Amino acid sequence: MSEKILYSYSALFDTPDKIIHAAKTVAEKGFKKFDVNTPYPVHGMDKAMKLTKSKIGWVTLVFGLTGTLTAVTMMGWMMAVDYPIVIGGKPYFGLPGFGPIMFELSVLFGAVITVVALLMFFLKLPNNSHPVHDTEYMKNVSSDKYGILIEATDPKFNKNEVEALFQELGAEKILPIYFDEEEISFKPKIFDKKFIGFLVIVAAITSLSVYGTMNKVLYMIPFSWMSEQGKSIPQETSKVFKNGSDMLPPVKGTVARGYLPYRFKGQPDKAAELLVNPLLPTEENLALGKTKFNIYCSPCHGYLADGKSRLNGNFPAPPTLHSNKVRNWTDGRIYHVIMEGQNVMPSYAHQLSEKERWAVINYIRVLQRSFNAKESDLL
Amino acid sequence: MSNNEFTQELSVIEGKPSLRSLDEIISKPLDTKPDKKYYIALGVTLTMLTIGAVALAYSFYYGIGLWGNNNPVGWAWPIVNFVFWIGIGHAGTLISAILFLFRQKWRTGIARFAEGMTIFAVITAMIFPIIHTGRPWVAAVYLLPYPSQHSLWVNFYSPLLWDVFAVSTYFTVSFTFWYVGLIPDFASLRDRTKSKVKKIIYSITSLGWRHSNRHWRHYEMVYLILAGLATPLVLSVHTVVSFDFAVAQLPGWHSTIFPPYFVAGAVFSGFAMVQNVLIFIRKIFNYEHIITLDTLEKMNKIILLTGSMVGYAYTMEFFIAWYSGVPTEMFTFVNRAFGDYSWAYWIMFSCNVFIPQLFWFKKIRRTIPIMFVIAVFVNVGMWFERFVITVTSLSRDFLPSSWAYFKPTIVDGALLLGSFGLFFTLVLLFTKSLPVISIAEVKGVVDGSQPSHGEH
The missing domain is CATH 1.10.760.10 (Cytochrome c-like domain)
Known part of the structure; x- marks a missing residue:
């Protein structure tokens, strides 16, 4: 067993009041690399931890406006430049008619990119190899306890002092968190044989199904561009009647409407x-x-x-x-x-x-x- | 602990349950094997779904001539069903976004479920306009502006195209919103599950969420932003749906009242559907203390409010028809109430306007069987509203020579049944695969879960 590397010292608390107090104290002591983990956002915690307001709103603003601009440019180019057609007497470039789609694309871009930015850049997720995962600490804070942890790399970190501090704050439990062996020697598994084999299989299935769809399925009934229409086609044998035609000759002796034959021919x-x-x-x-x-x-x-x-x-x-x-x-x-x-x-x-x-x-x-x-x- | 009780609001969660018990009760359906009743319910919905699927396969093979759509009434049931299901979808976003902005804490218990229903309803709704084209495998591509060999683009002045953008944006944003809300819950599930497979699934879906306050800080801001974006979005979606009608020149459709009238109607039917399903959920999964009677009562109040708004719109339409002085417009409305389709009109009017008025009585608002029945009537009525709007106007347009009576066929009925099958199958699968109540949000509103005012 090689020596474990310490990630942080952590403490669990029972009530929101205690954790607010603990966060406040830790922040006031000048610790920088510390974090509070709570099962739900606790009101006033940002203030206690001396965190500033999130600036992610700017992402939404910028990319929302990008969406608006994309919509106007796209529609303007398609309707007024590339293939102008008069529709209902409206101008080629008619801003009121573009309104709904401008709005929709602003919301779409704003919302989706904000979430992507949140997860990837602000929270640096997905990350399943963080040291706190699978610890007793994590299992508690994701249910009903309120935890605080101070990282070992903090310049002010001192094992004994931190432990004493937590004790003084009334921690229910004090737990050290270590790096997992796997997390330290983590290597990306992109070039793993299994992974590459998986990719090859996915690529093969995808290309085969796309080829099959484009070249076979789309030519089958009913996907076949209405080539099968259930109508009679001239010069082709039909299955409607036994003699291969779609219409039968009239029954013998049939008389057309208004054309009764003259009874007294030559009489x-x-x-x-x-x-x-x-x-x-x-x-x-x-x-x-x-x-x-x-x-x-x-x-x-x-x-x-x-x-x-x-x-x-x-x-x-x-x-x-x-x-x-x-x-x-x-x-x-x-x-x-x-x-x-x-x-x-x-x-x-x-x-x-x-x-x-x-x-x-x-x-x-x-x-x-x-x-x-x-x-x-x-x- | 010092607790300054005098500023405390009434709690939305009854009985101050411990946080761990909330974990347990909410994740119980995910950890236990489904019982017999569940399989029976699933069997029923899957049968309905199969009937719809068979009808759809027939329609693809033989063409949509199997439906009742005739010459003036080209829109008929597919559009009726589309608008109906899109409407059902509106309650979810209203609860999760608008009520969030208004800081209505009672929404926490029902938000997740309503959002899920939004997504399922929109999925169900999106099927109809696409199959209505008869060749959906082609139409699905033609709806989008893509550089085709015809070098022609879609018509951006058409409300039908606005609809394509509005509905797909609505679906995407609702789904994103829903998923963002699920991340902390996936993390809680990950940390309490004992199954290895589930652990891997939840680890992937939770993205390694750590409940860190440095994360909550951004997360809460994003949640607020999404609510802010989803609020105008939800209003815009049904507005755009109403443009499909209002931008047309047909008597009974060409009216400026349509957008607000449609939005109110959508919220109305959506709340009725959410209320119906929640009544079962809270009973079956023992969530009576989370989805409280107070919550249901508040939902009934919203049903009463929106129902009255819809009733106002119905009467105002008559006034505007008379005030406009346009003979065809006047005829259309008289025809709606007293013509061939008067039966549908009066079903609509009584289900949507008269019956919900019972919610003025507190006792009725708080009696579960009665409120359930009323909400069922509301949904029936709202389906008929879309039927009345679509079919009466189309079947009696400007030219009497083109008038015709619309009659649905059995295939139409099977498709409607199938849409209910699809929706409820998804709902049932949802109850067993994801937490139907937002664990993190509910924990945040339990009594004593937030620091007392005395401390800071």
């Missing part, structure tokens, strides 16, 4: 017999019939259906609709002509809907009547 007599005009000659229906007649029929038959039209002479003359033949036709027979055409006249089935055809027929009847008006019609 004018049957049409004349069986088709009945469903429309009444109301004002509305006649107006519709008139519009459609003037558009589709009048170019050949004339506005009055008398065959005197603007196309007269360019074609075989279209017949008048006031002939006895047409006047005696049923509505169904005229309907048949509109559907199938007659001689030079083509089918008008595509130009006129079913309702419009009947409306046109009603209008033709009106024109016919007007050419053959009776006296009673004048009333």
Whole structure:
């Protein structure tokens, strides 16, 4: 067992009053390298130990303002210099809009850097190899006792005097604290084989997982930038139907809306017999019939259906609709002509809907009547 | 000892426990094996969490079309849940920072726990806006200003981006604050544990703290500074969250009352949640003398105060809508109270405004079962507040042609359940892994722990 090196003499006290008194006395005696350890901050201890006020606030001020400045510079450069875009008519460099982030970054920088500065520079932590660690003294002051210690390197330190002083102050227990063997011959273990091996393993796992994520995982569903969208793509086989298409042909005999096939193809007599005009000659229906007649029929038959039209002479003359033949036709027979055409006249089935055809027929009847008006019609 | 009793305040810790007994009782949950009840509770919360996780996996795979969000109501539940959880998080910082600045000693018993809840609530909250983008693995990067191949930057005029900065700053600072508070406690645990593994863990986490007064001197200053920084921060976070709404032009959102109204609401719901959980903690771990009935009563007073502020905001919104003379604004508020969502509005109004008024009675403030129920109602009400704000305004905007009724789906419900699961799982793990009461702070406020005035 080699000789132990003394770090300090320490004393434990029972009450906060005693420790304040002890700290005051020790400070007044001119000791410099002494410390008080208490389980919680005891009020008035700084004054008793003659400690000045902590200056760490300056760190917060400086780095808080650094945060503000960082925020303004960053946002100003990005929004007004590097890629200026007008957003909502606001100026490129708009301080009010920058306000919230300026504030947040000030707080962030101020708080985090203050804590880092506190731990690393003001308290010189982490430090788990201080001589007081794992001593009886430490175990007591971190629970319910109040301790004071005077370091052996203090110029005024004298074993016996210090012991006597503590006794006089009413110490409950007086304990010497020695350096651990390990703490004296402490060497950083950074180049330890185990530590380097650990680093290598961490590096390998990190690089493998980053490589895997960037090159494999991100190309898998659902991470694959929406490459899989569950929609049908032209020219590609689909799994929706057995024949490899996304849509089926319509069932046999399917009829499109409004396109019922004409029942009396090539059967004018049957049409004349069986088709009945469903429309009444109301004002509305006649107006519709008139519009459609003037558009589709009048170019050949004339506005009055008398065959005197603007196309007269360019074609075989279209017949008048006031002939006895047409006047005696049923509505169904005229309907048949509109559907199938007659001689030079083509089918008008595509130009006129079913309702419009009947409306046109009603209008033709009106024109016919007007050419053959009776006296009673004048009333 | 001379003790000049005439200047003594009423103690916030009952019965003058010895310092060592405080060590023992606070570190007991960490030293003992969890009992059956703990595992049952953990089983329940983990089940909830799993349900949420499955729903989330479904949403990732099939897309967020599984949620009820429709065309006008694009924000819906994810944002409702986000604002709700961020709000829960506000109580922690309020207790640890603002009450610290006001020198409210009763906060010491509950500060650590409330701060922990802040952190868990913010974690829970942060999930929602990110998953709402549908592709969180991409969105998480796009939210930050980084030099991308598009050479385009994020829009710094957008309140949504302010939110990114506000919430992440809030999380970082809260976590730092929490950790700084834990350092002396880790040191106390390190010195009393008998397990070798724990000793190593606590040695690392305590950073070799020595309880030295030369350290306390800086430490206390930093604690004060952090409290000073966290106070405006906590107010700013919910202000920025409210900007997400208030900066938009939508009727019912475009209003200057939003920042204070949101902050009051956040503190309101946060205190209710902290009160709920603490009632269990103090009973289960026998902390009745540390988290005293007086403390709970004071929390109830704050719930009453903030609840009345929220109630004032609700009524003032109606006045401003009428006073503004804007027809769409007036319609929005009439629609809130009497329209399709009037059921949600009246749940909100009764839970947040009427029920907390019971706290005017001292007897109710001090009866644990009743105050528990009231606080549960407050949380229900505050969830509905966010629902009412988000959904009613969106579903009935300027153009009647784009109106639509919002209906949540089962996946929405599973995600909400999962968020509660996550939060309470974290809370449960916290109670068994860290001291839920700040040992150093509580020791400092026990009777006789500070030197008597006569001595100096």
